[in-house]
Amino acid sequence: MKLIFVEFFKLKMKLRAWLGPILIFLLIIISFPLTVELSSEALNDVFYSILWIASLLTIMVSVESIFLEDYEDGYLEYFYVANNSLFSLIFTKILIYWILIGIPISCLGTFFSINMSDDISSLNIALPSLLISTYIFINLFALGNSLSLNKGSALGALITIPLLFPILILLGKIVLNANFGFEISNLLLLMLGVLLLIIVFIPFIISFIIKTHLE
Amino acid sequence: MYPYILYFSVLFYAFALVWGLGFAPADYVQGNSFRIIYLHVPASFLSQSLYIVMAIAAGIFLIWKVKLAAYMIKSIAPVGALVTFIALISGSIWGIPTWGTWWQWDARITSTLILFIMYLGLISLHSSFTNFEKADKFISVLVLIGFVNIPIIKKSVDWWSTLHQPASITLTNKPSIDPTMLYPLIFSMIGFSGIIVSLIILSSKVHIFKRESHKSWVKRNV
Amino acid sequence: MSNSILLKVDNIGFSINQNRLFHNLSFNLKKGKALHIKGNNGSGKSSLIRILLGITPAGKGSILWNKNTDICFLGHKNVLKNYLTLSDNLYIHGIDSNESKTKDILADLGLIKRLDTIVGNLSYGQQKKLALIRIFLNQAKVIILDEPCVGLDDSTRILTTKFLSSELKKNKSIIYTSHIPIDIDSETITLGGNQV
Structure with missing residues (x-):
């Protein structure tokens, strides 16, 4: 519990690390309509995919140095010596990133999507899919960035994005099904299942990787 | 020993090509353009099977800490990228006369492109570390993650859309290709695989010598 | 393992990139004793400490900590967040x-x-002083310090020495490396050369 407070505190005090990404999300959302003729049908059709890509890019930017600072000032080492395991730290870090970045951009994205389609039902599509997918994205980008750690974020992104394609396709299917008026709850459940698997396994893999970095 | 594998498989592949290009009948729909199959199919077959080999090596390295397995991964990755690149290019060339386009957002093509990017990701990950022992571990972890993920990517991309003709040869079903074309194809696959395998042996040999350069047996042999 | 021995190091060896730093190294750490690890730059002092902490695996040999031994560690990195007060x-x-x-x-x-x-x-x-506060306030049985006195002024160094000798009296154990002499009773382990 104390760990959650400490990690929350650490991230909260770094404005650029969480407010920055949220603003970047807004900027991406704004910049897409500028490149399409305004109020056209076309924008409505692609708006959801703009949302997915914007959230992916935002998470990519925000997670790029999730472990770097703790690695460089010796905090990871300190934590490992004290607890003999890194799992709880990594799990908490990812959770905090989701709370401070994932949830706000999910809400913002949902807000814009309601505006876009004049339809309150989009609330059922955008909000749950964004909430689940941002958590998955953060986990996987954390994995990629733990591999590249102090070797620059481009390498982390290069490693991670191919792993995210299935989730993007799933998100696309959800919108497709919703447009045809089909049930989407089973797809959301599938994504939730993926998330539950990932929540447990990814921090394990990351702690192995970071332990190797510390050696 | 590998030079003999190399000579033999080059001969074998040349034989298969002469047979396939010169003597096998033209396809009655695709005409002569189908003959690029003797490059495309072996390359796409190897692009995936090399990844499987790497994944096995990665497992062996992480569980039993066999250094040789790590050297194998390191030497397969560039060759795998090359083979995947050949598969993509030959597929594009084949696509122009048959589909009228060199690129299509189709499931198999897209997943091959993703595979190509993943190979390059592996190479750049390994090359960015100066401590090779760590780099070996990282690359193995990434290979295994990719190994779990590639079938998922393939399935999901399939789900997304497909245009590509289904695989011509599978182990379980009767092949959907005429024997006169099939035999040179099988020969070309064996020959091509042989060339690639000897390339891998050559590059891992170089790699072992480089990494173990302080050992006395290396000094004796070089 | 008898109760007074906190750490038993048996025959460990270590090398980086096939460059052998030390081998056949054996020693014990007892309650209320201090160990000073000496050696030239690059002789493997920090590596030895990281091996003792369980961060880096030793090439061979065994390291046995007594059960429930908690460790307080300060290395080269100060574990401080420079954007916080x-x-x-x-x-x-x-x-x-x-x-x-x-x-x-x-x-x-x-x-x-x-x-x-x-x-x-x-x-x-x-x-560095701020990092030392964490050490001064610790409750752990073993204190491990890697070059604690680098960059410190005289008064702080004296304070550190005083603190460490009072800890020894409280039956705590210390392992440290330092090029700047710290005046406490300690056994010495020398790395490198023909020693050990």
């Missing part, structure tokens, strides 16, 4: 800067008036 940094390490004991130490180190300063604005020596 001094008191916030103490909070991250679970230290309440309003407690009287903490305040005493802060006063001794001359940091009491700078509790609201951002750590990034402190000098290197002051940051």
Whole structure:
């Protein structure tokens, strides 16, 4: 519990690390309509995919140095010596990133999507899919960035994005099904299942990787 | 020993090509353009099977800490990228006369492109570390993650859309290709695989010598 | 393992990139004793400490810690967040800067008036002092220090020495490396050369 407070505190005090990404999300959302003729049908059709890509890019930017600072000032080492395991730290870090970045951009994205389609039902599509997918994205980008750690974020992104394609396709299917008026709850459940698997396994893999970095 | 594998498989592949290009009948729909199959199919077959080999090596390295397995991964990755690149290019060339386009957002093509990017990701990950022992571990972890993920990517991309003709040869079903074309194809696959395998042996040999350069047996042999 | 022995190191060896730093190294750490690890630069002092901490695996041999031995460690890195204030940094390490004991130490180190300063604005020596507070307030049975006195002024060094000898009297154990002599009773292990 104390760990959650400490990690929350650490991230909260770094404005650029969480407010920055949220603003970047807004900027991406704004910049897409500028490149399409305004109020056209076309924008409505692609708006959801703009949302997915914007959230992916935002998470990519925000997670790029999730472990770097703790690695460089010796905090990871300190934590490992004290607890003999890194799992709880990594799990908490990812959770905090989701709370401070994932949830706000999910809400913002949902807000814009309601505006876009004049339809309150989009609330059922955008909000749950964004909430689940941002958590998955953060986990996987954390994995990629733990591999590249102090070797620059481009390498982390290069490693991670191919792993995210299935989730993007799933998100696309959800919108497709919703447009045809089909049930989407089973797809959301599938994504939730993926998330539950990932929540447990990814921090394990990351702690192995970071332990190797510390050696 | 590998030079003999190399000579033999080059001969074998040349034989298969002469047979396939010169003597096998033209396809009655695709005409002569189908003959690029003797490059495309072996390359796409190897692009995936090399990844499987790497994944096995990665497992062996992480569980039993066999250094040789790590050297194998390191030497397969560039060759795998090359083979995947050949598969993509030959597929594009084949696509122009048959589909009228060199690129299509189709499931198999897209997943091959993703595979190509993943190979390059592996190479750049390994090359960015100066401590090779760590780099070996990282690359193995990434290979295994990719190994779990590639079938998922393939399935999901399939789900997304497909245009590509289904695989011509599978182990379980009767092949959907005429024997006169099939035999040179099988020969070309064996020959091509042989060339690639000897390339891998050559590059891992170089790699072992480089990494173990302080050992006395290396000094004796070089 | 008898109760007075906290750590038993048996025949360990270590090499980086096939460059052998030490081999066949064996020693024990007893309660209330200090161990000084000596050696030239690059002789493997820091590596040995990281092996003892369980961060780096040893090439061979065995390292046995007595059960329930907690360790307090300060290495080259100070584990400070340079965008946070001094008191916030103490909070991250679970230290309440309003407690009287903490305040005493802060006063001794001359940091009491700078509790609201951002750590990034402190000098290197002051940051090292701040890192030492964590050591001074620890409850662990074993203290491991890697070059604790680098960048410290004389008064702080004397304070550190005093603290360490009082800890020894409290039956705690210390392992340290230092090029700057620290005046406490300690056994010496020398790495490199023909020693050990």
